Amino acid sequence: MIDDFGLVISSFQSQYGIRISKELHTMKWDEFKDLLSGIGPETPLGRIVSIRAEDDSDILEHFSPEQKRIRTEWRTRKAKAMSKENMDDFLESMKQALIYAAGGEQG
Template identity: 40%
Template sequence: MIEASFVTQYGIRLRETDMQWDEFCTLLSGIMPKTPLGQVVSIRSEEDKETLKTFNDHQRKIRQDWRSKQARLRTEEENELMMKKLEHMFEKAFG
């Protein structure tokens, strides 16, 4: 998807082009919504209820898969935070 987006927007074939990492990052951050990657990012980040109503099944799946993944990540982060608090509590209690 990244490769297709670079070809679409910049005409650059990443596998055939030598590029510094910082240049790649700069170009990647400028990817527009009309590219394959830009479309997915737009779908994932959409919050407007009226726009969400117009999503087709494929767009809904992209958005739901992303939201599910993000929810799992938050849960893992919350678990890590809780474990750190618990460790700190035991350190205080038992030296």
Template identity: 45%
Template sequence: MVESSFLEQYGIRLNQVDDMSWKEFSALLHGISAETALGRMVNIRAEEDKEILKSFTADQKAERTRWRTSQATQIDEADMEKEMENLEKMFANAFS
């Protein structure tokens, strides 16, 4: 989803980029529009407005439920910090 969103918004094919810094990747990722695949998914997962939720498709409701269920069973905060650090290192290695 990240790759398709970068292509959609910026015209960048991440799998063909050899020299993007972590700082640039991070800045571009933070600027992803709600109109991209990733942006739409984030909106579905984060939506709390009951009126908007009523208009969700069955697929959108299923994704939101799956996400909320996975978040409810997540690891504790200290483990989450460690996992986030690992994820950042992985992206930094991939785009440094």
């Protein structure tokens, strides 16, 4: 959320008319969370989130270069953030799947 805070600010302004940079110091956390979870798809944050989350190959095929860049940067950042333990678990499961697919026994 820190990396996207500029999008959060502009989305609050466009959707709610709230200047979050001024009101954040007095806004309660629960109110902030409720407003953030209600951000619509036509806000700056909503558009970026929909680009990042898109997995439909037909839609991806028609993405602009800028949309592809946004999605690639997000996926790269997520991959780098994967913990060593999660990566080890993922690699082990892939190894076992390949062994099974080759007709071997899983261990």
